[in-house]
Amino acid sequence: MTTTNRQFRLAARPQGLVKESDFRYEEAEKPVAADGEFVVKTEYISLDPSMRGQMENRADYVAPLEIGDVMRAGGVGHVIESRNPDYPEGTLVAGTFGMQDYAVVTADMPRVRRLPDGTDPVLALGVLGTTGMTAYFGLLDIGEPTPGDVVLVSGAAGATGSIAGQIAKLKGCRVVGIAGSDDKCNWLLDELGFDGAINYKTADIGAEIDRLCPTGIDIYFDNVGGEILDLALDRIRDNARVVLCGGISRYNATGPVPGPVNYFNLVFRRARMEGFIVLDYADKFEAAGREMSQWIADGALKQQATVKDGFKLLPSALIDLFTGANTGKMMVKTS
Amino acid sequence: MTTTNRQFRLAARPQGLVKESDFRYEEAEKPVAADGEFVVKTEYISLDPSMRGQMENRADYVAPLEIGDVMRAGGVGHVIESRNPDYPEGTLVAGTFGMQDYAVVTADMPRVRRLPDGTDPVLALGVLGTTGMTAYFGLLDIGEPTPGDVVLVSGAAGATGSIAGQIAKLKGCRVVGIAGSDDKCNWLLDELGFDGAINYKTADIGAEIDRLCPTGIDIYFDNVGGEILDLALDRIRDNARVVLCGGISRYNATGPVPGPVNYFNLVFRRARMEGFIVLDYADKFEAAGREMSQWIADGALKQQATVKDGFKLLPSALIDLFTGANTGKMMVKTS
Numbered sequence: 001m002t003t004t005n006r007q008f009r010l011a012a013r014p015q016g017l018v019k020e021s022d023f024r025y026e027e028a029e030k031p032v033a034a035d036g037e038f039v040v041k042t043e044y045i046s047l048d049p050s051m052r053g054q055m056e057n058r059a060d061y062v063a064p065l066e067i068g069d070v071m072r073a074g075g076v077g078h079v080i081e082s083r084n085p086d087y088p089e090g091t092l093v094a095g096t097f098g099m100q101d102y103a104v105v106t107a108d109m110p111r112v113r114r115l116p117d118g119t120d121p122v123l124a125l126g127v128l129g130t131t132g133m134t135a136y137f138g139l140l141d142i143g144e145p146t147p148g149d150v151v152l153v154s155g156a157a158g159a160t161g162s163i164a165g166q167i168a169k170l171k172g173c174r175v176v177g178i179a180g181s182d183d184k185c186n187w188l189l190d191e192l193g194f195d196g197a198i199n200y201k202t203a204d205i206g207a208e209i210d211r212l213c214p215t216g217i218d219i220y221f222d223n224v225g226g227e228i229l230d231l232a233l234d235r236i237r238d239n240a241r242v243v244l245c246g247g248i249s250r251y252n253a254t255g256p257v258p259g260p261v262n263y264f265n266l267v268f269r270r271a272r273m274e275g276f277i278v279l280d281y282a283d284k285f286e287a288a289g290r291e292m293s294q295w296i297a298d299g300a301l302k303q304q305a306t307v308k309d310g311f312k313l314l315p316s317a318l319i320d321l322f323t324g325a326n327t328g329k330m331m332v333k334t335s
Numbered sequence: 336m337t338t339t340n341r342q343f344r345l346a347a348r349p350q351g352l353v354k355e356s357d358f359r360y361e362e363a364e365k366p367v368a369a370d371g372e373f374v375v376k377t378e379y380i381s382l383d384p385s386m387r388g389q390m391e392n393r394a395d396y397v398a399p400l401e402i403g404d405v406m407r408a409g410g411v412g413h414v415i416e417s418r419n420p421d422y423p424e425g426t427l428v429a430g431t432f433g434m435q436d437y438a439v440v441t442a443d444m445p446r447v448r449r450l451p452d453g454t455d456p457v458l459a460l461g462v463l464g465t466t467g468m469t470a471y472f473g474l475l476d477i478g479e480p481t482p483g484d485v486v487l488v489s490g491a492a493g494a495t496g497s498i499a500g501q502i503a504k505l506k507g508c509r510v511v512g513i514a515g516s517d518d519k520c521n522w523l524l525d526e527l528g529f530d531g532a533i534n535y536k537t538a539d540i541g542a543e544i545d546r547l548c549p550t551g552i553d554i555y556f557d558n559v560g561g562e563i564l565d566l567a568l569d570r571i572r573d574n575a576r577v578v579l580c581g582g583i584s585r586y587n588a589t590g591p592v593p594g595p596v597n598y599f600n601l602v603f604r605r606a607r608m609e610g611f612i613v614l615d616y617a618d619k620f621e622a623a624g625r626e627m628s629q630w631i632a633d634g635a636l637k638q639q640a641t642v643k644d645g646f647k648l649l650p651s652a653l654i655d656l657f658t659g660a661n662t663g664k665m666m667v668k669t670s
Contacts, residue, residue: 244599246602250599258594259565259594259596259597260594261593263608264579266579266609267579267581274609275607276602
């Protein structure tokens, strides 16, 4: 086992789309655990749209990164050295280990969790990780689906959207997804059982929503913001719920992004638009994980992941998130 | 009693600010009640911002007016002729009688309600009418105030805002109002007991909100939309509620109005923005009216009204709503 700790650090705050030069590759020494700590060898690292916000110097619900910091990222790996009896060598763990080969984990670091032996790390970082929890609580707690509801999902072929749409199907809803290619749309229809799919790059989005949701939208699960949010707001039904999960269309903008012109339809339709932070549900993750694991075992919930092989691909994998190159959960296998 | 039925009808759909020429004055014959109907002589007519939307040809939660229709408006008056035994001559009633001296009321016309003898028509059209109900259910049901909450109200010297702010005070909140003159601000502070007031025409609004709500906003009761909605969204606390009651800044716009740029703060602050239609609460109006009547009797809830005397002032009274000339509830005494 090498003693080199490969790392990507924040080199520059991104302007517009994230660029490779916003990252700096470095090689540090493998760290050593102090009393109560342990060292994790990261094997899979997760890429998430929210990382863009942390690269900016923006007040948010998590602290921004400083220039020179190791990029923050979720990961899965084994404990390779331990001075903490609760996490002996060989334990499989998930946590925010950063874009690096080795992370020193202190006992009080939040969001570290032990994974059962044999856990599929791709599931652990995806549907059973923060991504899947975001879909689960966003759809169920904020969206409050009831059978027969019409659910529109944007970013529907992405990690969160694809899970949210499938859970909506499990709850008896009619589900229409918006995605960025015909392949993605076919995947939603043929593999995930969506009732409709719209390729936003080629379709008249509003006309397609009208065709596929002729009675309007009960739940709009928004991962993108921008024009699509406005089109959805224009088509909500009475008592609709707009779940604000993400706004990927705005993450790479360089100036102020226009707000949703049609927000006032929330009044006419006595509807609500609501945001949430998945970490607020942390004490319910375990139960949600059990339920989703059962759905996976039953074949009722499927995850697709884009797994890139090679530590050095981390920056380009993050960039791909914003250009729509991935289907499902994006991650990098480090070795 | 004259047999002339003075009326204002919709002459043109307004472009921008409502103008006198958007109305047509007409004199019709006093109508006659058919079997089951009765005739009301309107004595007070209510002016409300929502009338602007009905003058447009816009799909909304109520049907738009057609050119030539009598202007829709709430009113109070006595039954002067009746062929309906439930509403004998002399009964005091409130309902949507329109901008006219005499209205024929059919038994199944919605929103007609009998008022106890001796009811103050100014209260009946204001705090105990749709206006007050809007404040009551918007604040309590959508805003869900708890003691200690910081409540910001825009249009705070208006009919709805002034009631919403006072109810928030009754619920133990810290209340800051935004209004359009120093006189209005002084009224909020000295008469209604608001904790702070901001003159949006002269103040740096954002800086004043920061000064008066240094820990942020738990409830924003929005009557105006536009820039102030954005300033409020930028200052919400975790789990805040943005009550979308009105958007008077947009009612007279001639083109698309920008949406709230800061809507995405709903995610970071796990907050919601929600609209409502007061008519959805109709089955609870009676109980709410009893509670508010008690507050009025106790001196804990005050209404100010601008009552213009003279039927012909109806168009200018509506226009005044949009230029901020009124404090509290706007109405016209017809005689």
